[in-house]
Amino acid sequence: MSTTNTVLKIHPKDNVIVALRDLEKGTKVVLNSEEYTLSDTISAKHKFATQAFKKGDAIYMYGVLVGRAKKDIAQGGLISTTNLEHDTETYAANNEKNKIEWEQPDVSKFITKTFNGYHRADGKVGTENNWLIIPLVFCQNRNVEVLKHALLEKLGFSKEQHLKLDVDALIADYKSGASTEAILNKDILKSSQHKEKNSLFPNVDGIHFLTHEGGCGGATSDSVALCHLLAGYINNPNVAGATILSLGCQHAQASILQDALNKMSPEHKKPIYVLEQQHIASEEVLLAEAVKKTFVGLIEANKNERKPAPLSKLVIGLECGGSDGFSGISANPTLGYVSDLIVALGGASVLSEFPELNGVEQEMINRCTKVENAKKFSKIMSTYNAKADALGAGFYANPSPGNIKDGLITDAIKSAGAAKKGGSSPVEDVLDYTEQVTKPGLNLLCTPGNDVESTTGLAGSGCNIILFTTGLGTPTGNPITPVVKVSTNTKLYNKMPDIIDFNAGTIIEGTTSIEEAGEQLLDFVIEVASGKLTKAKQLRQDDFIPWKRGMSL
Known part of the structure; x- marks a missing residue:
């Protein structure tokens, strides 16, 4: 990697150079004893050509092919979507084991360091201790939202809100006849201190509600994948347990989730409560049972305290x-x-x-x-x-307008950096x-x-x-x-x-x-x-x- 204070050549094979700050057309740039005169203005983060390119010429960055010239490009010219199109090298896996030589970094500064985490029965360590409330299908989202409003404030977790908006002040001004201009100029930001520890369950970092739009309809494979994803969330060491709401007839069956979880971690020992609405007397009973089971789960989760763990x-x-x-x-x-x-x-x-x-x-x-x-x-x-x-x-369409505006003009350029x-x-x-x-x-x-x-x-x-x-x-x-x-x-x-x-x-x-x-x-x-x-x-x-x-x- 070669650099000055103004430009950077990332790899010796590259035939484009990155501007580290805005450079005007006509600027002379010297890098590794080579001088380049810019034929275009080059904004910071964008690239210019180290040589004159003909249409079809290969362009390299990070030492790999990132595109081909769509038209002739002058030396010192700006590389942009108007003159570069996506292209990459072909790839293939062979039947022989790779010979890999890797020089490990020096870890002497970290070898004895630890972090304070939550140790799980399966040997994993979490960086948080969370409880999940999960709908298996989108038609349980409303019930999850009811639980969210019922639990967060009463259990003290809603106090984690970082910022409050004083809507009451706007209502009062409106009732008093304030002008729209006065309302627009009103300062309604009310910052509040984040509460580091919940007073009731100090070892629980949060209750989280994973609402989604899946679980039924569409491809059955998507519902199965959803069950595996949700099982993965429960299996994550940052999770203590979960309350699961099911309707009963959906594609995303509770049995699929439980089977996936058991395969992921047969010894997880996490409390999991599954409530199926079609097997319960009423919605009110469903919600009451969900609240009670979640509360009991939080009591168990709160028994786990942070303890030192190796960085491994x-x-x-x-x-x-x-x-x-x-x-x-x-x-x-x-x-x-x-x-x-x-x-x-x-x-x-x-x-x-x-x-x-x-x-x-x-x-x-x-x-x-x-x-x-x-x-x-x-x-x-x-x-x-x-x-x-x-x-x-295809992959070529990956860069967003924001990516392109700030210099990532082909997916190959974006990928090589990613x-x-x-x-x-x-x-x-x-x-x-x-x-x-x-x-x-x-x-x-x-x-x-x-x-x-x-x-x-x-x-x-x-x-x-x-x-x-x-x-x-x-x-x-x-x-x-x-x-x-x-x-x-x-x-x-x-x-x-x-x-x-x-x-x-x-x-x-x-x-x-x-x-x-x-x-x-x-x-x-x-x-x-x-x-x-x-x-x-x-x-x-x-x-x-x-x-x-x-x-x-």
């Missing part, structure tokens, strides 16, 4: 959303270094978002320690892309959606690139912490797993302090190395794993969207 008990999800042209340079490599540290310490990390590994498939295949995992990854990728392509939007979250360690396992993390080391998990669908999948496969990079800003969180938001640039960190936890923008500024930022981030992760609240948790950003395996990138 961390299962860290690796996610990005609202990405920009700095994502693959600052925040994503920082996560990659954290991933390598965790793997070296005996823990697990999980790289998801398979549409955002498009173009680096061969690298992932070459890092697989087992032939069967390489073949499984190759098959999942090709099948997923083919299905999406048949529905009118893959940096996975560090450099060998791939120990490849998991399809809802499959559980059972092996230490780097795992690949098939999820879509959609932020919430992917974080939902990561938690459902067992992650007890999720690290989430963003260059544009997103409030995404998860009901049961803390989501640590990492900004790619300092401007975002300063602009959105209410949603960003950690700043990797110092790497762009040259004041911090990737390794230094990674160690600082791991220290922060240890605090979160021990109970420190992330910004998403403070905001109660409990996002939960099950993936229907249709066209979702």
Whole structure:
């Protein structure tokens, strides 16, 4: 990686250079004794050509093919959607085991460190201690909402609200005849202190309600996948137990969920209460029973207290959303270094978002320690892309307007940077959606690139912490797993302090190395794993969207 204060060449093979700040047309840039005169204005995060390209020429970034010129491009010219189209190398898994040489990072600073977590009967350790209330089908959502209103305030959990809006003040002004202008100028923000501990159940971090729109209708396979996802949530070490509401006749049967959970963890010993409305006298009785059983479950959950655990008990999800042209340079490599540290310490990390590994498939295949995992990854990728392509939007269509505006102009560019979250360690396992993390080391998990669908999948496969990079800003969180938001640039960190936890923008500024930022981030992760609240948790950003395996990138 070659850099000055103004530009960056990521890999020696690259024939494009990244601008680290806005550069005017005509600016002369010197890098590695080579001088380039910009033939266009290049905004920060965007790229310019190191040579003159002819139509059809291959363009490389991160050392991999990321596209081809759609027309001639002058040396020093801006690379954009008008002159670059998506293209990637072909990939294949062979029948021979890969020879993998990996240089582990120095973990001497962390080898004796621990976090304070909740120890489960199956040997896993949670970073939170949550109770779940789950509908098996969408027609139980109303009953879940009734339970939510009945339980949260009375049990003291609603006091966790970070911000209150003083609507009463608006009502009073309206009744007194205030003008619309006065109402619009009214300050109705009333900040309240977050209550760190619930007075009734101090060892319970929260009650969470996983409402959704599935469970019946549509493809039966989606209902079965939903049951496996919900079983994964119950199996997650951050969960103490669950109350499950079922209608009775839906595709998502309680027996499917229970079978899935028993296969995931036969010795889980978590209290699970299933209430089926069609077998109960009335809705009122159903709700009363749900409240009583949940209360008893909370009493049991509260008996578990935080105790020290080695860092090998961390299962860290690796996610990005609202990405920009700095994502693959600052925040994503920082996560990659954290991933390598965790793997070296005996823990697990999980790289998801398979549409955002498009173009680096061969690298992932070459890092697989087992032939069967390489073949499984190759098959999942090709099948997923083919299905999406048949529905009118293959992996090439993944970048969002925000991605493109901030420099990620093809899916291959986005993917090559996104893959940096996975560090450099060998791939120990490849998991399809809802499959559980059972092996230490780097795992690949098939999820879509959609932020919430992917974080939902990561938690459902067992992650007890999720690290989430963003260059544009997103409030995404998860009901049961803390989501640590990492900004790619300092401007975002300063602009959105209410949603960003950690700043990797110092790497762009040259004041911090990737390794230094990674160690600082791991220290922060240890605090979160021990109970420190992330910004998403403070905001109660409990996002939960099950993936229907249709066209979702």
